[in-house]
Amino acid sequence: MPQKRLSVVVTRRLPEAVETRLSELFDVTLREDDAPMTRAELTEAVRHADVLVPTITDQIDAGLIGQAGENLRLIANYGAGIDHIDVETARRNGILVSNTPGVMTDDTADMVMALMLAVTRRMQEGQLLMQRGEWEGWAPTAFLGTRLGGKRLGILGMGRIGQAVARRARAFGMQIHYHNRRRLRAETEADLEATYWESIDQMVARMDVISVNCPHTPSTYHLLNARRLKLMKPTAVIVNTSRGEVIDESALTRMLKAGELAGAGLDVYQHGIRGNPELVNMSNVVMLPHMGSATIEGRIEMGEKVLLNVKTFADGHRPPDQVVPSML
Structure with a gap:
């Protein structure tokens, strides 16, 4: 019997090549427009997803993590900075956090x-x-x-x-x-x-x-x-x-x-x-409007890091870019 594919929710539009590859590998929910998710939409996402792929525009705080369903086990951030994620609360709830360092x-x-x-x-x-x-x-x-x-x-x-x-x-x-x-x-x-x-x-x-x-x-x-x-x-x-x-x-x-x-x-x-x-x-x-990492090459490489982190997790291993509280 084929293994059930991970349910992955992406909170913002990503480069097309990244979204295509995510769709090939996982049961992915993509964002139709490029507006940030509302609090209600984020809450719905963490209640049902196995993996959440947020960006800096999403506040993944203790209150939101407290609403997470039992399936959520990885927050694979699209970006290097993780100050918008309560990593310590996620860890206490058995949820791993990864990011995309180095590419920008x-x-x-x-x-x-x-x-x-x-x-x-x-x-x-x-x-x-x-x-x-x-x-x-x-x-x-x-x-x-x-x-x-x-x-x-x-x-x-x-x-x-x-x-x-x-x-x-x-x-x-x-x-x-x-x-x-x-x-x-x-x-x-x-x-x-x-x-x-x-x-x-x-x-x-x-x-x-x-x-x-x-x-x-x-x-x-x-x-x-x-x-x-x-x-x-x-x-x-x-x-x-x-x-x-x-x-x-x-x-x-x-x-x-x-x-x-x-x-x-x-x-x-x-x-x-x-x-x-x-x-x-x-x-x-x-x-400038936060353009530091805004190159086609950089944003695709960020997506590739997300893909690698989620795929490694799906295969039962530790994501290569896992963030732990001691790193902060």
């Missing part, structure tokens, strides 16, 4: 450099001038920005993405500095030509650019709070492609308005998809 490293690092260049070279201001038809010709003192070469880059979080940023920034001639929960091995540090700072305060006070590349955890919430932001040089720029909660966005907004920071490049925001409204019209701020 280069894409996100590319975006960090793009934001650095966009802010320091005032690209948004130039583009708006062209779109409005207001450019009257070249002038020696118009749109003067700063070059990246020779500047000090401070990286908060030196994991895969932080190291990829360091390699790119070094090619631009930047000096690499970093703070990390654990210091890198000496050979890695030497390879990156990176200087370690045990004190975040001392590092941020000396940097020309700060790149936020650490995850959102209880210990990194408002890691760059008002006091630390005040330590930065008024000529400094901050770039965040990680999680909005790492920066006190209200304090950042006040400082940018007051000219106490030179600019910011943001791909993530403290309150979901809505950044501080005052940031939107600032000429020295570049805001």
